[in-house]
Amino acid sequence: MARIIVVTSGKGGVGKTTTSAAIAMGLAKAGHKTAVIDFDVGLRNLDLILGCERRVVYDFINVINGEASLNQALIRDKNCNLLYILPASQTRDKDALTQEGVGKVLDELSKEFQYIVCDSPAGIEKGANLALYFADDAFVVTNPEISSVRDSDRMLGILSSKSRRAERNEEPIKEYLLLTRYDADRVKLGEMLSLEDVQEILSLHLLGIIPESKSVLSASNAGIPVILDEKSEAGQAYADVVARYLGEERPHRFIDGKQGFFRRLFGGRK
Amino acid sequence: MLNTSPVLEFKSSTFFAPILILFNNDMAAIEEALQDKISLAPEFFKDSPLIVDLRELNKQSQDLDFTQIVQILRRVGFFPIGIRGGNEQQNKQARALSIPLDTVREQNSSINIGETQKQETTPQPSVQPEVPIAQESTNPIPAPPAPAAATLVTQPIRSGQRIYASGDLIILSQVSAGAEIMAEGNIHVYNTLRGRALAGVHGNTAARIFCFDLQAELISIAGDYKTSEDLNKQTYANPVQIYLQNHALIIKEIA
Numbered sequence: 217m218a219r220i221i222v223v224t225s226g227k228g229g230v231g232k233t234t235t236s237a238a239i240a241m242g243l244a245k246a247g248h249k250t251a252v253i254d255f256d257v258g259l260r261n262l263d264l265i266l267g268c269e270r271r272v273v274y275d276f277i278n279v280i281n282g283e284a285s286l287n288q289a290l291i292r293d294k295n296c297n298l299l300y301i302l303p304a305s306q307t308r309d310k311d312a313l314t315q316e317g318v319g320k321v322l323d324e325l326s327k328e329f330q331y332i333v334c335d336s337p338a339g340i341e342k343g344a345n346l347a348l349y350f351a352d353d354a355f356v357v358t359n360p361e362i363s364s365v366r367d368s369d370r371m372l373g374i375l376s377s378k379s380r381r382a383e384r385n386e387e388p389i390k391e392y393l394l395l396t397r398y399d400a401d402r403v404k405l406g407e408m409l410s411l412e413d414v415q416e417i418l419s420l421h422l423l424g425i426i427p428e429s430k431s432v433l434s435a436s437n438a439g440i441p442v443i444l445d446e447k448s449e450a451g452q453a454y455a456d457v458v459a460r461y462l463g464e465e466r467p468h469r470f471i472d473g474k475q476g477f478f479r480r481l482f483g484g485r486k
Numbered sequence: 487m488l489n490t491s492p493v494l495e496f497k498s499s500t501f502f503a504p505i506l507i508l509f510n511n512d513m514a515a516i517e518e519a520l521q522d523k524i525s526l527a528p529e530f531f532k533d534s535p536l537i538v539d540l541r542e543l544n545k546q547s548q549d550l551d552f553t554q555i556v557q558i559l560r561r562v563g564f565f566p567i568g569i570r571g572g573n574e575q576q577n578k579q580a581r582a583l584s585i586p587l588d589t590v591r592e593q594n595s596s597i598n599i600g601e602t603q604k605q606e607t608t609p610q611p612s613v614q615p616e617v618p619i620a621q622e623s624t625n626p627i628p629a630p631p632a633p634a635a636a637t638l639v640t641q642p643i644r645s646g647q648r649i650y651a652s653g654d655l656i657i658l659s660q661v662s663a664g665a666e667i668m669a670e671g672n673i674h675v676y677n678t679l680r681g682r683a684l685a686g687v688h689g690n691t692a693a694r695i696f697c698f699d700l701q702a703e704l705i706s707i708a709g710d711y712k713t714s715e716d717l718n719k720q721t722y723a724n725p726v727q728i729y730l731q732n733h734a735l736i737i738k739e740i741a
C-alpha cells in the first residue's frame with residue numbers, strides 16, 4: 217500500500233509545486249517508487265518543473281475518463297527511474313475531476329508505488345479538496361506572512377474534517393509544516409513572520425524551513441527539481457525535509473540565515 | 487402506494503433565529519443602527535434568519551410599516567422569517583409577504599436596535615434564542631431535555647470550523663481566528679482563543695466564558711457581544727472569565 221501525501225496550502229504561489237517536485241524526487245532518490253500527480257487542472261506546471269512537458273501525451277483526466285491507461289499516461293522522470301509523473305490536463309474542464317475517478321486512480325497507483333505525492337491547486341475548491349481527500353499525510357506549505365498562515369490554518373480545518381480519514385473516523389491525516397520562501401534577513405527586520413510567530417498559530421510538527429533562494433527559479437527554468445541542486449540551500453533544505461519525513465533526525469537549519477540557534481527551533485509549541 | 491418508501495415525513499423540530507426588537511419606528515435610524523451592528527461582525531449576521539419583534543413599539547403606539555422594515559432587513563442581508571407582537575395591519579402585511587406569525591411568549595434573545603433608555607422592566611436577555619417554528623401540533627410537546635453533558639474537544643479548532651455544544655463546551659487546544667465555538671452553557675478554553683466564542687446561545691445569561699489567553703474576534707454571552715475592536719484596547723496577562731452583568735460583558739482576570 218502506498219502512502220499518499222498531499223502538498224497543500226490554501227494560498228496560491230507559496231511553493232506547493234516546487235515542494236511536490238522536490239520531495240517526490242527526494243523520496244524516489246531514497247529508493248522508494250514514487251508517483252507525483254498534478255491536481256491543478258487547467259494550470260498545469262508540475263511537468264515544467266520536472267522538465268517533462270514535452271513528453272506529455274495523456275493526462276490525469278484522460279485516465280479518469282478511461283481514455284488512456286495509467287501506464288500510458290505516467291511519465292518516467294529523466295533523472296530518476298523510480299519517479300513517475302501524472303500530469304494535469306491543460307485544456308479540460310475541472311469538472312472531469314471526480315472523487316470516484318480520483319479514488320480509482322489512487323487505488324491503482326497504490327498497488328505499484330510506495331509514495332504518491334498529490335500537488336494541490338491553490339484555494340479551497342474542488343481540486344484542492346480532492347487532492348487532500350485520500351491523503352495519509354499532509355505537507356502544509358506556508359510562507360512567513362499572515363495571509364498564508366491564515367489560509368494554512370483554514371486548510372488544516374478542512375484536512376481534519378473533510379478527508380476520507382475524517383469521514384470514516386479513522387486516525388487523522390498526519391499534518392506537517394513546511395515553512396517556505398523564508399528570508400531570515402527580512403524576518404530579522406520584522407518584515408516577515410518568524411518561525412515562532414507562525415507556530416504560535418499553527419502549532420504543527422515542523423518538517424523543515426526552505427529558505428528563499430534564487431536557485432529555485434533557475435532549477436525550475438532548467439526543469440530540474442531544486443533538490444538535485446545539492447549546492448543550493450533550498451536543495452539542501454528539501455533533502456533534510458525528505459530525510460526527516462523518512463524518520464531521520466536532523467537539526468533545523470536556515471533559520472537565522474546561517475546555521476546555529478537550534479535551541480528555539482525544535483518542533484511546535486512545547 | 488404499497489411497498490414504496492414514504493415520500494415525506496413530518497418531525498417536530500426547532501430552529502434558531504435571533505430576534506430583532508425595535509424600540510423606534512424611524513426607518514432611517516433603524517437601518518443605520520443595523521448597518522453599525524453588522525459592520526461589527528459581518529460574518530455573524532450574514533444571511534441570518536431573523537424574527538422581528540414589534541411588541542415594544544406597539545406598546546408605545548408607534549406605528550411601523552412592516553413591509554418596509556422587511557425590505558430594509560433583506561437589503562442589509564437578513565432573512566426575516568417571523569413577526570412577533572404585530573398589530574392587525576402588520577400581521578396582515580406579514581401574511582402577504584408569506585412571513586409567519588410567531589406567537590411565542592417568552593422573552594428571549596434579541597438584538598436591541600434604537601434603544602434609547604434603560605429598560606426597567608424584566609431584564610431582557612438578548613440572544614440567539616431557540617425559536618420553535620415547526621412544531622407539529624398532533625405531537626405532544628417534548629419534555630424539556632435534561633441538561634446536556636459537557637462536550638470535550640482536544641484537537642485544535644481551525645479557521646472555518648464550527649463547534650456547537652448543547653451543554654458546556656470544554657476545549658483543550660487553541661481556537662484559531664476564523665473558527666466559531668458555540669455552547670448553550672459555559673465555554674472553557676484552556677488555550678489561546680482567537681476565534682469567536684458564543685456562550686449561552688439559547689439565552690442563558692448566567693453562562694460564562696473562561697479562557698487562558700483571550701485574543702478573540704468576538705465573544706458573546708446570551709447574545710450580548712464584544713468584538714476584537716473592543717477587546718484589543720486591553721490586554722490580559724492572565725486567564726480571564728467573561729460574564730454578563732446588566733447587559734454588559736465583564737472581563738475579569740482569574741487571579
Ligand SMILES: Nc1ncnc2c1ncn2[C@@H]1O[C@H](COP(=O)(O)OP(=O)(O)OP(=O)(O)O)[C@@H](O)[C@H]1O
Nearest residue numbers: 228229230231232233234338397427428429432433
Ligand atoms: N524557496 C523559494 N525561493 C525562491 N522562490 C521560490 C521558492 N519556492 C517557490 N518559489 C517561487 O515561487 C513561485 C511559486 O512557486 P510554486 O509554483 O511552487 O507555488 P504553488 O504554491 O505551486 O503555486 P500555485 O498555487 O499557483 O500552484 C515560483 O516562481 C517559484 O519559483
Ligand SMILES: [Mg+2]
Nearest residue numbers: 232233256336
Ligand atoms: Mg502549483
